[in-house]
Amino acid sequence: MGTFHSDKGDLHGITVVVDTHGSRLYVGRCDTVRPEGVVLLDGDVHDEAQADAHGRRVSKEAWLSQAARFGVWKRFDRLVVPAADVRSIRRLGEVAG
Amino acid sequence: MPYDPVLVQPMREDMTSMGATELRTAAEVDAFMARPGTKLVFVNSVCGCAAGMARPALRLALRSEQRPEHVGTVFAGQDLEATARARSYFSQVPPSSPSIALFRDQELVDFVPRHRIESRDAPAIAFDLVSAFEALAQPR
Numbered sequence: 001m002g003t004f005h006s007d008k009g010d011l012h013g014i015t016v017v018v019d020t021h022g023s024r025l026y027v028g029r030c031d032t033v034r035p036e037g038v039v040l041l042d043g044d045v046h047d048e049a050q051a052d053a054h055g056r057r058v059s060k061e062a063w064l065s066q067a068a069r070f071g072v073w074k075r076f077d078r079l080v081v082p083a084a085d086v087r088s089i090r091r092l093g094e095v096a097g
Numbered sequence: 098m099p100y101d102p103v104l105v106q107p108m109r110e111d112m113t114s115m116g117a118t119e120l121r122t123a124a125e126v127d128a129f130m131a132r133p134g135t136k137l138v139f140v141n142s143v144c145g146c147a148a149g150m151a152r153p154a155l156r157l158a159l160r161s162e163q164r165p166e167h168v169g170t171v172f173a174g175q176d177l178e179a180t181a182r183a184r185s186y187f188s189q190v191p192p193s194s195p196s197i198a199l200f201r202d203q204e205l206v207d208f209v210p211r212h213r214i215e216s217r218d219a220p221a222i223a224f225d226l227v228s229a230f231e232a233l234a235q236p237r
Contacts, residue, residue, distance in 0.1 A: 013144070013145070013146075013215075014212075014215055014216065015211060015212035015215065068212075070190040070191060070208060070210055071190070071191040071193050071210040071211065071212055072191055073191045074191070091212070091215075091216045092212040092216075093212045093213055093214075093215060093216030093217065094216060
């Protein structure tokens with residue numbers, strides 16, 4: 001169940017994962033899905049092409065598996081994923097953790 | 098900013114009517130967590146998935162004979178100090194509300210974050226909770 005803003009789409013208020021055609025994966029609470037892109041609130045973004053603080057590269061799949069178990073730590077109040085980058089958007093709750 | 102207390106009172110009473118102890122201060126949280134045995138802590142919320150899914154699921158699941166020995170609740174966005182203190186007992190997981198934490202004494206055994214609640218219906222969540230209660234009740 002999202003919140004009661006019927007003009008914002010079915011995913012408004014739902015925690016979603018947005019996969020991209022590139023190396024980035026986003027998780028956050030969906031605000032709006034617009035023709036120009038997806039707006040997420042209170043989220044995080046993972047880039048599998050970038051090494052983490054320990055010098056390791058973590059695949060999208062591995063990062064998502066962890067996120068699906070417990071959620072993500074909010075690093076950004078607001079994230080905008082350009083429509084051209086979006087490969088898929090789905091509920092995080094539908095991802096096996 | 099907290100909502101009008103009058104508006105959230107029914108959401109509080111929804112929990113106390115199923116036997117949950119309201120924890121409104123850090124001291125009350127600490128006293129609750131100091132009790133030996135199995136515990137459930139529900140992080141309540143004003144959002145629709147708390148009203149439509151989480152609390153109805155808890156009402157169903159807490160009918161189980163294997164329900165945790167102690168059931169407590171804090172209210173995110175309302176009782177800020179108590180919620181922060183409760184979250185300090187499961188600080189290894191990202192904060193979300195509504196959410197459900199299961200403990201054996203003070204050891205976190207299971208955690209149901211918001212995204213595992215918002216996408217499902219109450220009976221499905223309750224089914225998983227009862228399974229978690231059964232696992233929690235098993236001796237170590």
